[in-house]
């Protein structure tokens with residue numbers, strides 16, 4: 001290993017929220033402990049890793065040659081980690097906006113040919129380069145808003161070639177962004193499989209026997225996910241898909257309990273999934289199961305806002321000791337939000353997390369749900385230097401002044417990217 005040298009010192013910040021603490025997802029009171037250093041400094045080395053974190057007054061003299069970035073009056077924190085996105089899709093569904101605002105619900109829009117199947121048609125119709133170009137616009141906006149790590153799901157192909165194409169594009173984005181990919185072939189039953197029970201069964205069989213093995217062979221996914229809910233896949237179908245994925249070495253994530261109490265959260269716990277996501281309709285039994293299985297609960301309050309649905313009870317989740325993360329769910333229909341800082345604020349107003357808990361949820365806990373807790377989501381020596389300089393001395397302004405452009409600088413691997 002070559003010796004590393006300090007190249008950059010972020011100094012004199014009003015506060016550095018390190019999120020230093022135990023490895024692994026945090027729960028309960030620990031979610032609000034941000035490892036804050038007042039008047040802090042962060043030193044980055046020439047490999048793009050963090051070399052030192054501490055009080056500005058304790059900066060070692062040996063770092064004197066490094067470039068100084070004066071953070072007086074500002075806040076340093078880990079860059080955001082968006083642990084649930086569908087950001088690779090073709091076209092758009094802006095035509096559904098008026099319907100939705102006029103009161104049509106998700107399931108009704110879906111029944112009239114809109115919804116996921118509309119995005120499937122638009123995504124299948126374009127080639128790799130067009131899909132990449134459209135997705136790049138979105139991910140660049142997301143990074144400008146402070147996110148450097150992204151989970152990206154497929155699920156607008158729903159057949160082998162188009163699922164592979166979505167995941168190839170996601171991997172290609174991974175050359176410039178920190179990306180973990182998820183095969184969500186079980187996102188919806190495609191139109192051609194809705195004609196009979198046999199066609200539906202054949203589609204699920206094709207996911208297990210054809211799509212997931214091809215995805216794993218080409219190393220295109222880190223995780224598999226299933227939309228286990230009303231109108232999508234039931235618990236038995238979901239279990240089948242997830243077991244097939246697990247046998248191929250993929251991690252597991254579950255879209256669970258968004259539309260009803262349909263058993264998705266319990267299934268995520270039964271299979272020890274990395275995350276259960278949405279979780280609007282859960283009670284004590286589900287919360288206990290998630291906690292005991294160590295599943296990260298990923299809340300997606302932007303989707304609740306757009307769809308006019310209730311918010312998941314994040315407060316009860318924290319009090320039950322379930323580790324909580326927050327993500328955008330960025331997707332073409334139910335929430336095309338790209339700004340995770342804005343969604344962090346919604347997690348406070350909607351899911352009733354405290355601002356500190358929401359910061360942990362959008363950084364360290366999100367990273368842990370992706371298996372990246374030892375690389376990003378906290379500011380500790382050895383971690384990647386993915387960090388934000390906020391133009392405020394108080395991190396709570398992300399909530400108090402929600403939506404304001406407070407993310408002044410975005411750094412990824414020690415390089416300024418926005």
Ligand SMILES: [Zn+2]
Pocket residue numbers: 084086255329331
């Ligand atoms: Zn989703």
